[in-house]
Amino acid sequence: MSSGVKAGLVSADVLRREQQELRRHERNNKHLEEESRYSETVFRDKSGRKRDLAQEQLEQRQKAEAQSKRDEQYAKWGKGLAQGRQQQQNVEDAIKEMQKPLARYIDDQDLDRMLREQEREGDPMAEFIKKRKAKENKEKKEKPRYNGPAPPLNRFNIWPGHRWDGVDRSNGFEQQRFARIANKKAVQELAYKWSVEDM
Numbered sequence: 001m002s003s004g005v006k007a008g009l010v011s012a013d014v015l016r017r018e019q020q021e022l023r024r025h026e027r028n029n030k031h032l033e034e035e036s037r038y039s040e041t042v043f044r045d046k047s048g049r050k051r052d053l054a055q056e057q058l059e060q061r062q063k064a065e066a067q068s069k070r071d072e073q074y075a076k077w078g079k080g081l082a083q084g085r086q087q088q089q090n091v092e093d094a095i096k097e098m099q100k101p102l103a104r105y106i107d108d109q110d111l112d113r114m115l116r117e118q119e120r121e122g123d124p125m126a127e128f129i130k131k132r133k134a135k136e137n138k139e140k141k142e143k144p145r146y147n148g149p150a151p152p153l154n155r156f157n158i159w160p161g162h163r164w165d166g167v168d169r170s171n172g173f174e175q176q177r178f179a180r181i182a183n184k185k186a187v188q189e190l191a192y193k194w195s196v197e198d199m
Contacts, residue, residue, distance in 0.1 A: 153178065 010018075043051045076084065104111050119126055144162035151160050154174050 043053060045051055100110075146160045146162050146164055148164075148166050151164070151166075152168050152170075152174065155177065
């Protein structure tokens with residue numbers, strides 16, 4: 001049988017021996033039972049190493065927090081940063097307007113500025129103002145220039161772009177050309193001096 005005793009018809013002394021054997025076996029295993037009653041379960045991974053469940057839960061929580069932050073950032077970007085700034089500006093303007101008195105007088109600078117900035121249909125000066133603003137914006141907008149050590153000369157005196165890292169990656173053609181031009185001028189000058197030497 002599953003308990004370890006013989007099945008069927010058995011004599012009393014065989015039965016007594018089996019019961020004594022069972023009791024001795026229980027006494028031997030009693031301390032193991034006591035130890036295992038209050039012990040914690042050991043979880044292992046596929047390779048047989050012990051798993052630290054508390055550490056794993058902490059890591060999962062940190063990953064979830066990082067993921068939620070990233071999702072929140074992407075949601076903010078998805079709505080549009082410029083639109084968010086505009087909405088914040090609208091809220092600030094509304095709060096500012098609410099704090100003003102209800103009656104507005106002729107010397108109210110904010111009202112005057114707002115009315116001046118409005119574009120009205122059929123305004124004869126509107127085109128002139130638009131052109132002037134466009135011209136001012138054009139003058140303000142200047143392309144970035146290269147700031148760094150002096151670049152090597154080239155045939156066309158073109159200044160390098162603002163993203164140039166300062167490394168000359170040419171094959172030396174420009175330097176050879178300038179050397180030939182200088183050599184040619186020196187030879188011409190020498191020839192001229194030699195020809196007018198005895199005058």
